[in-house]
Amino acid sequence: MPRNGWQGNHAQAIALACRLLGVPVTVVMPTDAPSVKYDATAAYGAEIIQYDRQKIAREALTDELISQHGYTLVPPFDSEYILAGQGTAVKELVEDTGELDYVITPCGGGGLLSGSAISAKHALPNCRVIGVEPEIADDGRQSLRSGKIVAIPAPETIADGLRTTSLGKITFPLIQEYVDDIITVSEDEIIRTMYFLWTRMKLVVEPSGAAGLSATLATLVSLEGTRFRLVVAEGENLDSQELPALEMPYGQFRPDSGLRDCLNGWLAAGGPHHEVMNLGRHAADWQVFCQLAGIEYVAV
């Protein structure tokens, strides 16, 4: 039984693994987990028990289920096995790139961060490792600053995978030993980063996965003079229907509405545009051309 701290990513992985192995699995998931994660977990055949994170501590619920049914727990982050798995992404990247000045990863319960930090510091002792949390879920930063595990009330961040209330007993001392700093980003910065990844790089990254890059884009991490850096941007379980619209000069931009519709809305509202073109990957070239030619142009 996975005790789900990944609000669904861990749940999906365990549900699929159990289906492949023919092992029955029960997953504990918060009621506000994104439907895309809930649906996938259910489709892999897991029995799902939902709970309200504001009212029930999932540890208490899973402990009760274990004592009733004798389940084996697969924790989402506070386990040496999980950390070892998390550390493989940075290990493989270091093997490929050879050098990294920075590793920046999101931090929820700290499994991804501590696993990545162990790999990075082992191979490259001078590489700086930074964890990133949403401002309103900054228990990790508080813990690192105060030298003891700080627990916060269930946070309401858009980054559903980072809604954990505290670091773990195993992850915290490792973070103290191997992580240089934990910093925070606002909800707005996370959303803007997702749109940036989506519109410019054609990458679908969920809010929790975008948090690390948010810190770089918001220049919270000074990258001056660095040559190689790795920002771990993972997790594609994005439910576009649940995303807030981004306020743009021409109105609201949603991933499920077309760019052309948005711009046409702006035109209809009296925007100073004359023609709307779908430029796709040529947008940057077009922008330079327009700047040189003195043509008014809006790039999204």
Ligand SMILES: Cc1ncc(COP(=O)(O)O)c(C=O)c1O
């Ligand atoms: C996409 C994504 N990235 C990162 C994390 C952080 O993981 P951890 O709890 O190991 O810190 C999570 C956690 O749910 C997540 O869903």
